[in-house]
Amino acid sequence: MRNLELPGRSPVHSTNGMAATSNPLSTMTALRILQEGGNAMDAAIAACAVQCVVDPAMTGIGGDCFALYAPQGQGDIIAYNGSGRAPAAANVEWYIENGITEIERFTPHAVTVPGAIDAWTTLSRDHGTMELHELLRPAIDFAQNGYPIHARCAVDWRMNVDTLSHDQHAAKRMLPGGKPPREGDIHRQPDLADTLIHIAEHGRDGFYKGHVAEDIVSHLRELGGLHTMEDFATAAGEYVTPIKTNYRGYDIVECPPNGSGVIALEILRILSGYSFEDDEPLSLRRLHLETEASRLAYRDRDAFLADPRLSQVPGDWLLSDAHIDELRSQISLDKAMAPLPPAQIPTHEDTIYLCVVDKDRNAVSFINSLFKGFGSGIMSPKSGVMLQNRGCGFVIEPGHLNCIGPGKRPMHTIIPGMVVKDNRAVMPFGVMGGDYQPTGHAHFLSNFIDFGLDIQESIDLARIFPQPKSGTLEIESGVPAETVDELRALGHNIGEPVMPHGGAQAIWIDWEKNRLTGGSDPRKDGCALGY
Numbered sequence: 001m002r003n004l005e006l007p008g009r010s011p012v013h014s015t016n017g018m019a020a021t022s023n024p025l026s027t028m029t030a031l032r033i034l035q036e037g038g039n040a041m042d043a044a045i046a047a048c049a050v051q052c053v054v055d056p057a058m059t060g061i062g063g064d065c066f067a068l069y070a071p072q073g074q075g076d077i078i079a080y081n082g083s084g085r086a087p088a089a090a091n092v093e094w095y096i097e098n099g100i101t102e103i104e105r106f107t108p109h110a111v112t113v114p115g116a117i118d119a120w121t122t123l124s125r126d127h128g129t130m131e132l133h134e135l136l137r138p139a140i141d142f143a144q145n146g147y148p149i150h151a152r153c154a155v156d157w158r159m160n161v162d163t164l165s166h167d168q169h170a171a172k173r174m175l176p177g178g179k180p181p182r183e184g185d186i187h188r189q190p191d192l193a194d195t196l197i198h199i200a201e202h203g204r205d206g207f208y209k210g211h212v213a214e215d216i217v218s219h220l221r222e223l224g225g226l227h228t229m230e231d232f233a234t235a236a237g238e239y240v241t242p243i244k245t246n247y248r249g250y251d252i253v254e255c256p257p258n259g260s261g262v263i264a265l266e267i268l269r270i271l272s273g274y275s276f277e278d279d280e281p282l283s284l285r286r287l288h289l290e291t292e293a294s295r296l297a298y299r300d301r302d303a304f305l306a307d308p309r310l311s312q313v314p315g316d317w318l319l320s321d322a323h324i325d326e327l328r329s330q331i332s333l334d335k336a337m338a339p340l341p342p343a344q345i346p347t348h349e350d351t352i353y354l355c356v357v358d359k360d361r362n363a364v365s366f367i368n369s370l371f372k373g374f375g376s377g378i379m380s381p382k383s384g385v386m387l388q389n390r391g392c393g394f395v396i397e398p399g400h401l402n403c404i405g406p407g408k409r410p411m412h413t414i415i416p417g418m419v420v421k422d423n424r425a426v427m428p429f430g431v432m433g434g435d436y437q438p439t440g441h442a443h444f445l446s447n448f449i450d451f452g453l454d455i456q457e458s459i460d461l462a463r464i465f466p467q468p469k470s471g472t473l474e475i476e477s478g479v480p481a482e483t484v485d486e487l488r489a490l491g492h493n494i495g496e497p498v499m500p501h502g503g504a505q506a507i508w509i510d511w512e513k514n515r516l517t518g519g520s521d522p523r524k525d526g527c528a529l530g531y
Helices: 024-035 040-054 092-097 116-127 132-145 151-158 161-165 168-174 190-202 210-222 229-233 261-271 284-304 321-328 434-449 455-460 481-489
Strands: 012-014 018-021 064-070 078-082 238-240 243-247 250-254 350-357 363-371 417-421 424-432 464-466 473-475 503-510 515-520 527-530
Touching (some): 012 527, 018 024, 024 132, 040 116, 040 350, 064 116, 190 210, 250 434, 284 434, 424 434, 434 455, 434 503, 455 503, 473 481
Antiparallel strands (some): 012 515, 078 238, 350 363, 417 424, 424 503, 503 515
């Protein structure tokens, strides 16, 4: 139990239903849907739609979506990949011939066809109980009539003024009077409201065909993009077979590549070879091992993670005993690894996450993202859709597994998680935050499973992250100064994060006591609530 004399949050308990999101307006919406008779999938979609309006730096309908679903809490988890694809004309030779050596964020080449709306409509049809137009009503209301800007949202907005200034349509709508809204200001997005109304009336086709798609495609092509109406009309997500590993008796379930869930499982597999019985949660040994495991797993991510439909992604090999043992053998308890060599070849940033559990114990782990804050910064002129920059996950390197290609999905950072015990779902969870997410999954689960912290303490605990590109070990201020000095003495290059690492939500299902217990990250604006 936390020290009640210190600032902090207590876990939230309920019996009927619960939602945990990173914005209170989104949590409120999910609860209202549950109380009106909707199920967990209904509530998750409605809450996500609201967040696409009220937290626009983090997510939007111009982004992507992944979900894990446990009907009535069953352990056989359903996984959905709602990530978008590159245009059909996106041949790597075209980029090379035009002198493009990398996909830059503020260009139309960073925009893959958004997968979120297709995912929502499919998941609603297959697993929801309410009509899509009912689920979109709260988001439409906030977009039309206004919503108050919360504290973290205001900070994210302020940090992305330059992003929004790249596109006149984004600047006009998102920088009223040339400035970002401040905390407590009321902001409206009437054009986005009209788009949501059109989607509510026409379903999937309201976004991927007709005037909304034409508005998006024409703007991207004006900027030099390769997108076509056919790319949008044929966009489709898919149900996929989830992947899992066992960690200390719990099955940890993730979506398969092109998402990064396999990297979270790889970190956990490495850590499973160590006991933390004699360690404190923020001890040198624990944080050093987490750092080194993350560095090794992210090296594999950059080398091997791609769209498995169009590349040979060695998923089984990445989690194999032989590979995990080889990685673990590279870790020393006495010093940090030197800069890592290239990955062994096998022989054969910004996001919202939410979770909902209903009275029937349907459990949803749901994540929706634009990638970086406000994505590509490109907004469609008439429909008010902010577009993602997921194309930045590709490389311009013929032969690389993650090389851009026609209709290909990029390496993706967003990953919903689910914990299963004795063939029952016991915890939907997720940790948003760009590249941090696989490390965040492992850190949160280890807090909860290895150190016995409660669900809120497991979310609150200070975080560290070895940045994949720079190699800097970014450490939040909650880590004791003595431990930071010890990590530096081992050879880690220490730095401070510009912003806190990620944001988490989780709901624990206690089947014996018929109780739900939730937590939500204080690094964000949201909360967990139940009834």
